[in-house]
Amino acid sequence: MSPRETKRVLGTAEPAIDTDHSDGTNAIGIRIGLRILRTGPAFILVALVIIMAGLNEYFLTVRNLQNLFTQTAMIATLALGQLLVIVVRGVDVSVGSILGLTVVLSGLMMQAGFENGLVHIAVFISAGALFGLFNGFMIVKGGIPQPLIVTVATLGIGRGLALLLSGGTEHIGMTPVVQVAGSGSVLGIPVPAILVGAVTLCLAVLTLKTLWGRWIFAVGGNPDVAGWLGVPRDRVVMSCYMISGAMAGIAGIIYAGRTDAASPLAGVGMELDAVTAVIIGGASLFGGRGHIVNALIGALIIGVIRNGLNLMSVSPFWEAIAIGISILFALELDVLRRYLEEKLRARAARAMR
Amino acid sequence: MTGDTVLEVRGAVKSYGFVTALGGVDLTLKRGEILALLGDNGAGKTSLVRAISGIMKLDEGDILLDGQRLALGSAGDARRAGIETVFQNLAVLDNLDVASNFYIGRENTWPRWLGPLGFLNAAREASGWTAQAGSLGIKALDPRQEIGLMSGGQRQAVAVARAVAFASKVVILDEPTAALGVRESAQVLGLIKTLPQRGVSVILISHNMEHVVQVADRAVVLRQGRVAGSLVPRRDSVPDLIAMIMGAAPSTSS
Numbered sequence: 001m002s003p004r005e006t007k008r009v010l011g012t013a014e015p016a017i018d019t020d021h022s023d024g025t026n027a028i029g030i031r032i033g034l035r036i037l038r039t040g041p042a043f044i045l046v047a048l049v050i051i052m053a054g055l056n057e058y059f060l061t062v063r064n065l066q067n068l069f070t071q072t073a074m075i076a077t078l079a080l081g082q083l084l085v086i087v088v089r090g091v092d093v094s095v096g097s098i099l100g101l102t103v104v105l106s107g108l109m110m111q112a113g114f115e116n117g118l119v120h121i122a123v124f125i126s127a128g129a130l131f132g133l134f135n136g137f138m139i140v141k142g143g144i145p146q147p148l149i150v151t152v153a154t155l156g157i158g159r160g161l162a163l164l165l166s167g168g169t170e171h172i173g174m175t176p177v178v179q180v181a182g183s184g185s186v187l188g189i190p191v192p193a194i195l196v197g198a199v200t201l202c203l204a205v206l207t208l209k210t211l212w213g214r215w216i217f218a219v220g221g222n223p224d225v226a227g228w229l230g231v232p233r234d235r236v237v238m239s240c241y242m243i244s245g246a247m248a249g250i251a252g253i254i255y256a257g258r259t260d261a262a263s264p265l266a267g268v269g270m271e272l273d274a275v276t277a278v279i280i281g282g283a284s285l286f287g288g289r290g291h292i293v294n295a296l297i298g299a300l301i302i303g304v305i306r307n308g309l310n311l312m313s314v315s316p317f318w319e320a321i322a323i324g325i326s327i328l329f330a331l332e333l334d335v336l337r338r339y340l341e342e343k344l345r346a347r348a349a350r351a352m353r
Numbered sequence: 354m355t356g357d358t359v360l361e362v363r364g365a366v367k368s369y370g371f372v373t374a375l376g377g378v379d380l381t382l383k384r385g386e387i388l389a390l391l392g393d394n395g396a397g398k399t400s401l402v403r404a405i406s407g408i409m410k411l412d413e414g415d416i417l418l419d420g421q422r423l424a425l426g427s428a429g430d431a432r433r434a435g436i437e438t439v440f441q442n443l444a445v446l447d448n449l450d451v452a453s454n455f456y457i458g459r460e461n462t463w464p465r466w467l468g469p470l471g472f473l474n475a476a477r478e479a480s481g482w483t484a485q486a487g488s489l490g491i492k493a494l495d496p497r498q499e500i501g502l503m504s505g506g507q508r509q510a511v512a513v514a515r516a517v518a519f520a521s522k523v524v525i526l527d528e529p530t531a532a533l534g535v536r537e538s539a540q541v542l543g544l545i546k547t548l549p550q551r552g553v554s555v556i557l558i559s560h561n562m563e564h565v566v567q568v569a570d571r572a573v574v575l576r577q578g579r580v581a582g583s584l585v586p587r588r589d590s591v592p593d594l595i596a597m598i599m600g601a602a603p604s605t606s607s
Binding site (some may be wrong): 209211214218220222225226289344350 | 406408427445449459467471504507
């Protein structure tokens, strides 16, 4: 028996005073630790940038940063949508295929001689949203509560559709608005980076300030309880897949604009980068936890690792290892977070007695 | 306590496959009455309160509130009708903060026409919680504190406070004191006792006979999905209550 416990047993008149004080100061320490863990991804990003800048003087040049932001824009856009899905206990691995399909649709419109830029943008976003809504519908209303299986299936369907519709060939030359969205720049800032910034801001406001934002965390925290307390859980889940699909459409705009082409293979494998970015950004795969800005930071961490290693002409094989290590590191931080929370709970329970 | 009938259950039947959870239960609850619902595990208590709180549909039978037949499609319907429920172990969302849990399902948004995309007013919710907790005599927990970081008693306090603050007609409590220490239990029981003064009726499920005797005006005992009888806990002895729950005594009527 520890001295503290002895004191509590003996001091029957005022049992809690001594222990409350020491528990209180300890609890503050734990709370600070938790706060640091929650802003952890930002620390990792800053540390990585400092390391990369120290190792290579070219890293912090304007030219390279423009490059870095443009390269990361697609992963970041996909990651922002992926975060919503992961918060509601799902996962969407079909986003790479959705991206490819929207790109092909835009290419087909170009082939048909239809070049109205705003209509192209609308098709990218609404086709992506529709595809995402279909994912959500199958998971919620179709009675297949395994998001991974459903989206693996639609990953195949989406890619197959993209190949079928395009006949497996690439169309070269996109409409000017799309070109600007993918490779233009304003005052030296790449347009894709501006797009990502705007989308991040919108989603941050939606998730942090609105009722819908509270609903997605409620459903992610405990779908049954949320439903019983009046949250429309099915529609909330479907809306997250829909937005994830729309984000894939926006990433499609950036892809088509950057390459000035509509390839049916656009976005192959990007779903893994998106999920990785969200996990490195500290979201929990168990749902209910995650922050939009941290998903963006997760994407930037991947981008910095790739870009930095590239600059140092390190073999790309190391890149995969470095990203793998950062995933494990992020997961361990999550384990540490849950351990600290458990300690806080135990303290709160003891303080009540 | 001798008010009119606020809630009536008529011929409630519910079965899960071959298992009959409710085999035709009738129940009346008077305005301002504290009714204890007793019975062994599997007696049908939870099924009955789930039906009344709208999260489970009856196979047969009606639920009437103030003489009007209730069509309960969801818990939201029941809450709008004035029936609040504190479910055992399933009352709060661990990853949300105290104020969010208190207002969940009742959030005010601005502007209205934006629906769920409207903005929440976190500051007003925080002060609302603090004021409500104060008027209920509950220790005002930090409204911005995540509820998953709190003890079982604190979490339960928030869930009970939510039910008590918002119910206009009936509060259903499923084992509200099971996770609590002595002091916290007394606090919850104290809250329950204030409800009849506001004309709110209570259905209390508890295994703790001492608590039942302390607060309940009447106890209805369920056994194997049927009403085995009803007693007045303050008049009849605890052994009588237990005997009826176990099925060892003939029904007496109060």
